Amino acid sequence: MGFKRHIPNLITSLNLLSGSIALIFAVKGNLVLAAIFVAAGIFFDFFDGLAARLLNVKSEVGLQLDSLADVVTSGVVPGIVMYQLLAKALPAGDGLGADWNSTAFDFHLKPFALIGLLIIVASAYRLAKFNVDDRQTDSFIGLPTPANALLILSLPLILTFQPGPIISGLLLNEWFLVGLTVVSCYLLNAELPLFALKFSDWSFKENKLRYFFILSCVVLIIFLKFISIPVIILLYVLLSMISNRKAIS
Known part of the structure; x- marks a missing residue:
């Protein structure tokens, strides 16, 4: 088969590369560019499977690589984005908005906002289950990670391009974001046929x-x-x- 068998894995690698770039932007707080590169990664994620079916070159390596790429693009990035949104939503000062600071190590973070990282854990667990679940050949059990990533990444896009007092007040409410995180983690792993x-x-x-x-x-x-x-x-x-x-x- 020669080069043909490597085409799906090459497309999957573009997904991973897009997700890695999105991760850099998410960490730096540029959530719009993070969303754009996540969308690019999801685009490649769709076409790697399509290419594998068309070329009839499915492989176990490709399956594992696909999930590893999705962990980054559709798991780690949405988790970081949720952390950034929660950190922005939390009021400054004591209580929930309190910072952990270190001048020695040059860092500060908001511990409460770390709740957003649960999306990473739930996404990784969902992908691990997907790889060993033979029920998900023609349908899904639980929300697919790309769909969940789009849900989370839509929030900074709405805040940037369709702002409004009601929408911004809702999307930057810390309890709404915590609730969305919990719902997101549940839907990813729920026994819900989709x-x-x-x-x-x-x-x-x-x-x-x-x-x-x-x-x-x-x-x-x-x-x-x-x-x-x-x-x-x-x-x-x-x-x-x-x-x-x-x-x-």
Whole structure:
């Protein structure tokens, strides 16, 4: 097969590279550029699997590399972004907003904001489970890490490009962010079946849920712009739950 078998892993490496660049921007507090590079990483993440299927060159190494790249792009970066948002939301001074400072080691951090790093732990655990779970070939159990990353990274985009007193007050409320962190960690690892956007054929009857979801996404993006991202994630979960209930009944 020669070079052909390396193409999916090369695309996965671009995902990892994009995530690593996003991580640098996230640590430096440039959350918009972090979001842009995470989006690029997710783009490569979608196409590495597609390339592997088209070229018929799936491998165990590729599977593990894909998860390792996702840990960075869709796990570590969202966790750092949530830390940065919580640190920004917390009031200065004593209490929750208290800093740990060290002039000797030249650092300061807000201990309470470290709650945001739970997203990293939950994402890594979700990816580890995914690699050994043979139920997730045609659908997902729990929210995929790229979807969760988009949810978290949408917050700084909304704050930057669609600011408003109500939206900013909500998204920079420390308890809202803590609640979102807990919900995010739960959805990543919940025993919740979610449909995948994989088409076995193009018939409307077999794919009406997917077509409805895609059309809804387009409409929401046009009218809501970046605010559409959390709405789309919520719609994805709700449609999956409705679909599962109908299947059971």
